[in-house]
Amino acid sequence: MKLADETSAMYFPRVLDLVQVHSDHLQYLNEAIVDVPVWTLLHWSAQIIALLxxxxxxxxxxxxKILESMAEVYPLALYYDYNLTPATTKASPRLNRLSALLKDPSLDRFIAALNGLHHPEIRFKEGIRVLMDAIEGQPAVTIKTMVAAFLDNVLDNDVTRKNDIGEYNRSWSRKHRKEIEKMLSTPVTKASLTQARAWIAKTFQVAPGRCGINRQWKAxxxxxxxxxxxxxxxxTRIELPGQYTSRWCKPEPSKHTTILSFDPQLLVLASKQLPKRxxxxxxxxQTYLFLVKGGEDLRLDQRIEQLFGVVNTILQGHPGCQRRRELSIRTYKVxxxxxxxxxxxxxxxxxxxxSIVEDEMQSPSAKKSFQLLSSPSGEQYEAFWSKQKSKLPYGHKIASVTAKDVVPAFLASQELLPKELFRNRLLRMASAPEDFFTLRSTFQSSLSAFNGAAYLLGIGDRHLDNFLMDQTTASVIGIDFGISFGAGASLLPVPELVPFRFTQQLQGALLPYDGKVLLQQDLSIVLEAIRESSQxxxxxxxVFLNEPVVEWQVMKKAKATKKDKQQSSTESMAQVKMRHARLKISGIHPKHIVLEELxxxxxxxxxxxxxxxxxxCESNPTIVLSPLDQAKALIELATDPNVLGRMFHGWSPWA
Structure with missing residues (x-):
């Protein structure tokens, strides 16, 4: 790192992790860090701040000491990560100097303005959910403080920015203030919170032409x-976010791109949280487009994108991947x-x-738009599971039905949807035959790289809305990583049993070739490259798995089995997840690992x-498969109709 070597810098978070346990080595690190260029630490600022x-x-x-030295030179590089530090931690007098170095009223105002783009009705719903979770376990004085902060957030009570908040927020606050304050004025109880939740469900109905959104879903x-x-x-000078770590070189803040203005129109996405572009x-x-997402902690997505960046670096240095130059993961800033x-x-x-599947299935003469979940395939799949022992939870149903019932029902649902929909889209995108081959190759290689990394990182929830396809290059891009590190099998009420998505439609894009064979070739190269650079x-x-942002923290709320309690006394959940990740990287058969997660x-x-x-599984759980055999085993599990036929309906396994 003294020589600004990128590969060496990748190990710095692990060095901190080890020194935290073995404090006798701290003296050597203290002496060596003096000669390390400060900018080489910026790529891991989030992880360093998480250790505060x-x-x-x-x-x-x-x-x-490290953070203060970074803040003296690059305060804006640390601002957003430090802003995520709990207020109780920042209140420590020991952090006064660091807080002073990172204080920036302009960015405070910028974040408050972005929060205002999040609909007040949704802020209300989220706040009520947080209070419902806290009401039984927190003391009354804490609940009172939380309620005050909640009211400030949803009613925009900060008098210093009354002129900043926008007319819709202002009118909503004016219209509902008395009713909201009345519901939450007395000591808050579970009953009053239930009443508040029912009230917002009744008053907030999203539709084009309402809630400040026009009929074209713009605001x-x-x-x-x-x-x-x-x-x-x-x-006010505000830098475009994300510039300090976009490249491996010393940043020059004086040359950084800054924001001149914001477009007067927002594009609203028609999803639950109404995120806005x-x-x-x-x-x-230049004009830069960002999606403002409210009501979500994006730190896990940020960490996953960082890991994808590391995987890309590994792939770029592997000879097999250099022959297949498209073998990389498309990343984006979070x-x-x-x-x-x-x-x-x-x-x-x-x-x-x-949306591509639905577009391809849309008939020009049809009066209604084609909806995948309510299509004949979706309805038949859902009907099969609806009639199975209705009193059982869905997660129990999928384990209790025999293969002779599941497989025919799944294949029948799958047959109702043409299998070449993505291939048809690629053909339409191509202006010449050779362009089609290029598009198909990019589709295949980007999907292979993502699926390989997604399996090793335990990324689940791979329904079709969590994939994008570039309409110019056909590159497949994974998004939304809320279910990661094996949480799909270990946490969800309806566990996910597949290692990644490679359903009929994805295979159909590679026709007339056998998609399984093509994926196996690329996937084995990805697995081999990562295995060779596993350290x-x-x-x-x-380091990531020991951070407090990971999804399995919610297991504290779940009812643990006796075995869970026995295990937690000897092995932390982070250690369990790390062991599973190492088993995947080393090449243990995927079925053994899924069973451990279950x-x-x-x-x-x-x-x-x-x-x-x-x-x-017939193989011994200690046998290490070759990358090629591991790829074959993964594809067999991902395409097994007896497994796909047990996936949750919303995952659309038939498509």
Whole structure:
């Protein structure tokens, strides 16, 4: 790192992790860090900040010292990550100097303005959910503080920015203030929160032409933030987010791109949280598009994108991948700003795989638009599971039905949907025959690289809305990584049994070739490359898995089985997840690993023997498969109709 070597810098988070445990080595690190260029640490600022603790120890003092040295030179590089630090931690006098170095009123105002783009009705729903979770376990004084903060957020009570919040937010607050304050004025109880939840469900009905959204699903920026709409770049300098780590080189903040203005119109996405696309006009003449996402903690997505970047570096240096240059994962910027608001780089000229399927199935003469879930395939698949022992939970149903019933029902649903829909789209995108072959190759290689990395990182929830396809290059892009590190099998009430998505439609894109053979070739190269550089990925994953942002933290709320409790006393959940990741990287048969993950899932503990029978495997759980055999085993599991036929209806396994 003294020589600014990128490969060496990848191990720095792991070095901190080891020194935290073996404090006797801290002295050597303290001496060596003096000669390390500060900018080489910026790529891991989020992980370093996550280690901040208010208590006084030699290691904690070392972390503060590093962050202060970084903040002196690159304060804006640390601002957003530090903003995610809990207020109780930042209140420590030991962090006063760091807080002073990172103080930036302009960025405070910028984040508040972005929060205003999140509909107040949705902020209300989210706040009620948080209070419902806290009401039983927190003392009354804590609940009172939380309610005050909640009211400030949804009613925009901050008098210093009354002129910033936008007309829609202002009118909503004015209209509902008395009713909301009345519901939450007395000591808050579970009954009053239930009443508030019922009230917002009744009053908030999203539809084009309502809630500040026109019939084209667009909204005025000034309705949600007058500060952004009237932004003055002369008085306020705000850098375009994400520039400090976009390349491996020393940043030059004086040359960084800054924001001149914001487009007056927002594009609203018709999903549950109503995220909004914001256009930023910059001083370099370019326009940058970001999706403003509220109500979500984007830190996990940010960490996954960082890991994808590491995987891409590994693939670029492997001879097999150099022969297949398209073998890489398409990444994008994710910038968490608070625990509930952040920016995601907008990938222009892309469509979800689900919308492509629906477009291809849409008949010009049809009066209604084609909907995948309510299509004949979807209805037949759902009808099969609806009639299976209705009193059983869905997760228990999928384990109790025999293969002779599941397989024919699944194949019948699958047959109702033509299997060449993605191939048809690629043909339409191509202007010449050779273009089609290029598009198909890019589709195949990008899917292979993503699926390989997604399996090793345990990324689930791969329904068709969580994939994009670039309409110019046909590159497949995975999005939304809320279910990661094996949570699909170990946490969900309806566990996911497949390692990745490679359903009929994805195979059909590669026709007339056998899609399984093509994927196996590329996938084996990806697995081999990562296995040969396993130490590099292992060191970074180990740090991520010990951070407080990972999904399995919710297991604390779940009812643990006796086996879970026994295991937790000897092995932390982070250690379990890390062990599973290492087993995947080393080449253990995927069925053995899925079964281990299922043993952590309290929702299906009573039907675990049925899952063991379903996923029975002849190979010894200690046998290491070659990359080619591992790829073959993964594809067999991902395409097994007896497994696909047990996936949750919303995953659309028939498509």
């Amino acid at each position: 603790k208010p208590s006084s120890t030699l290691f904690n003092d070392f972390i503060i 005025k920026l000034s309705d949600f933030s007058e500060w952004l709409a009237t932004f003055d770049s002369i008085k 914001l256009a930023l006009h910059a001083n370099n003449g 910038i968490p700003m608070t625990a509930t608001i952040g920016l995601v780089e907008w990938l222009d000229n892309t469509k979800t795989l689900k 590099r990925l292992d060191s970074i994953m180990n 043993q952590l899932n309290s929702h299906v503990a009573s039907v675990l023997p049925a899952f063991k029978q379903l996923l029975s």
